[in-house]
Amino acid sequence: MTRDEALFEFCLRMGDSTLVLGHRVSEWCGHAPVLEEDIALANTALDLIGQTQLWLGLAGEVEGKGRDADQLAFLRDAWDFRNLLLTEVPNGDFGRTLMRQFLFDAWHSVYLARLLKSSDKRIADIAEKASKEVAYHLERSADTVVALGDGTEESHQRMEAALAYLWPYVGEMFAGDAVDAAMAEAGIAPDPAGLREEYDALVGRVLAEATLEMPESRFAHKGGRNGAMHTEHLGHILTQMQWLQRAYPGASW
Amino acid sequence: MYAQMIKTAGTGVKSPEEMTEEERKFQARVDANEKIEPKDWMPDDYRATLIRQIGQHAHSEIVGQLPEGNWITRAPTLERKAILLAKVQDEAGHGLYLYCAAETLGVSRDELTEDLLSGKMKYSSIFNYPTLTWADIGAVGWLVDGAAIMNQVPLQRTSFGPYSRAMIRICKEESFHQRQGYDIMMKMARGTEAQKRMAQDAINRLWYPSLMMFGPSDKESVHSGQSMAWRIKINTNDELRQKFVDQTVPQAEYLGLTIPDENLKWNEERGHYDFSEPDWKEFFDVLKGNGPCNTDRLTARQEAWSDGKWVRDAMLAHARKKAAAKVAAE
Numbered sequence: 001m002t003r004d005e006a007l008f009e010f011c012l013r014m015g016d017s018t019l020v021l022g023h024r025v026s027e028w029c030g031h032a033p034v035l036e037e038d039i040a041l042a043n044t045a046l047d048l049i050g051q052t053q054l055w056l057g058l059a060g061e062v063e064g065k066g067r068d069a070d071q072l073a074f075l076r077d078a079w080d081f082r083n084l085l086l087t088e089v090p091n092g093d094f095g096r097t098l099m100r101q102f103l104f105d106a107w108h109s110v111y112l113a114r115l116l117k118s119s120d121k122r123i124a125d126i127a128e129k130a131s132k133e134v135a136y137h138l139e140r141s142a143d144t145v146v147a148l149g150d151g152t153e154e155s156h157q158r159m160e161a162a163l164a165y166l167w168p169y170v171g172e173m174f175a176g177d178a179v180d181a182a183m184a185e186a187g188i189a190p191d192p193a194g195l196r197e198e199y200d201a202l203v204g205r206v207l208a209e210a211t212l213e214m215p216e217s218r219f220a221h222k223g224g225r226n227g228a229m230h231t232e233h234l235g236h237i238l239t240q241m242q243w244l245q246r247a248y249p250g251a252s253w
Numbered sequence: 254m255y256a257q258m259i260k261t262a263g264t265g266v267k268s269p270e271e272m273t274e275e276e277r278k279f280q281a282r283v284d285a286n287e288k289i290e291p292k293d294w295m296p297d298d299y300r301a302t303l304i305r306q307i308g309q310h311a312h313s314e315i316v317g318q319l320p321e322g323n324w325i326t327r328a329p330t331l332e333r334k335a336i337l338l339a340k341v342q343d344e345a346g347h348g349l350y351l352y353c354a355a356e357t358l359g360v361s362r363d364e365l366t367e368d369l370l371s372g373k374m375k376y377s378s379i380f381n382y383p384t385l386t387w388a389d390i391g392a393v394g395w396l397v398d399g400a401a402i403m404n405q406v407p408l409q410r411t412s413f414g415p416y417s418r419a420m421i422r423i424c425k426e427e428s429f430h431q432r433q434g435y436d437i438m439m440k441m442a443r444g445t446e447a448q449k450r451m452a453q454d455a456i457n458r459l460w461y462p463s464l465m466m467f468g469p470s471d472k473e474s475v476h477s478g479q480s481m482a483w484r485i486k487i488n489t490n491d492e493l494r495q496k497f498v499d500q501t502v503p504q505a506e507y508l509g510l511t512i513p514d515e516n517l518k519w520n521e522e523r524g525h526y527d528f529s530e531p532d533w534k535e536f537f538d539v540l541k542g543n544g545p546c547n548t549d550r551l552t553a554r555q556e557a558w559s560d561g562k563w564v565r566d567a568m569l570a571h572a573r574k575k576a577a578a579k580v581a582a583e
Contacts (some may be wrong), residue, residue: 019331026338029325030341033561034561035315035362038345039345042401043342074329074330093380147567147572148564150570150572151571154566240327242331248447251445251447251448253444
């Protein structure tokens with residue numbers, strides 16, 4: 001694997017995660033529990049899609065085969081996607097959606113903070129823009145997790161169930177491989193395994209305030225970041241997302 | 254127009270002799286183009302009518318998220334997806350300003366929401382039509398937002414301060430949405446045969462429902478006269494509809510699309526286009542709940558509200574616990 005091949009993979013991992021999560025969050029449009037949440041969810045989805053344009057745009061540039069962000073988003077099949085599995089699981093109830101958002105935002109904020117110092121300026125620039133947005137995402141998702149965990153007996157139970165469902169998807173964020181090693185060696189991105197402690201501390205603080213217990217199990221579903229095995233859900237997401245581009249090839253929109 | 258068929262409270266326009274002293278003073282302020290603010294004295298019927306009108310407008314913004322939200326996950330490019338998300342987020346924001354404006358009149362957002370969900374209050378008939386192809390997203394921006402702007406631009410000068418200020422903000426965003434909608438239509442109309450077909454199909458289905466947005470002719474309506482005297486209605490429905498047709502026909506021609514009306518032609522003498530009225534029977538059917546999407550739209554809102562109850566309860570409970578802890582600490 002050349003350095004540019006690894007860099008291409010790295011950009012896909014970032015961009016596919018924001019794309020797929022942005023898609024999931026946007027499914028809430030018009031259905032949130034209160035108007036302010038509708039606005040906040042749309043805003044989060046919008047930020048994530050904006051970040052996707054940057055990451056996949058860079059991926060296309062690094063690949064050098066003339067593919068732009070749209071071609072990467074709309075014309076690859078599931079096995080070529082490199083998003084975290086966490087981002088593709090179904091929304092469930094509002095509690096699960098916000099717990100998923102929090103678990104992602106916490107990782108995203110820790111990871112982006114490292115990318116600010118990337119040896120590749122293009123990556124540092126994207127991280128600079130994205131980290132401002134993600135700081136707000138994290139503040140909001142953490143506050144919501146705390147409110148719903150602490151709120152009522154019913155909300156507490158729902159958040160416990162959400163955490164139990166989502167926790168096995170957390171470990172994948174920290175499972176490094178050859179791509180990560182190449183990125184770390186070039187000073188482009190950190191070794192993900194080294195971020196676990198900071199992540200656990202951050203997540204642990206918020207869960208404690210939410211009166212929720214952090215699961216002990218370290219079991220992790222994997223296969224999204226390297227494309228080895230996605231969940232069944234991704235295919236359905238792509239069926240919807242890519243429909244127009246697939247049905248009317250070559251059209252300009 | 255996002256508020257349609259608003260029944261004006263009261264018995265019609267009163268002569269100065271029929272008015273009380275307070276009513277005369279109030280009318281004089283309205284006539285002098287002064288803004289009425291929430292704490293000022295106002296006739297009960299003025300207040301009641303504004304609650305209906307602003308409430309219906311707010312509900313339209315909220316329900317209006319659904320037909321457009323229907324295409325967010327299928328938007329054809331990342332840029333189009335981002336633009337549509339931003340637009341739908343704006344609509345929700347408009348709902349928020351408008352509910353706030355209504356709250357200054359003494360009605361809560363929850364009360365208005367309950368009235369929407371029970372069917373007691375309405376939202377614009379247009380949102381009971383489906384968005385079937387991507388061109389519909391263009392046509393909604395171009396025609397539906399275009400029609401809304403026709404009504405809302407004059408309402409920036411309405412007599413009630415909070416409503417007027419909400420309209421000023423909303424109009425800025427709506428005209429942006431309309432341009433984005435037209436931009437989608439341009440791409441479609443200049444695109445492949447299939448895209449052109451989608452664009453024409455969208456205008457075929459959405460043209461008459463857009464004309465219906467202004468409501469039936471209100472020339473003879475006494476109620477409408479009262480709303481105009483209070484300056485919460487600035488133009489008649491027919492004036493606005495004519496203005497909309499006059500503006501839209503050249504835009505359709507530029508796109509190379511055909512407006513589905515055989516009687517549409519320029520009338521030199523009037524200086525306006527002549528055009529066919531929409532099918533008002535269909536309009537009243539839609540208002541009664543028999544439009545293509547009424548049941549789905551209302552069910553979606555009811556489910557969002559009932560499924561979200563535990564979230565609202567929990568947030569309230571948490572806020573109370575926090576407040577109590579703060580008091581205890583002091």
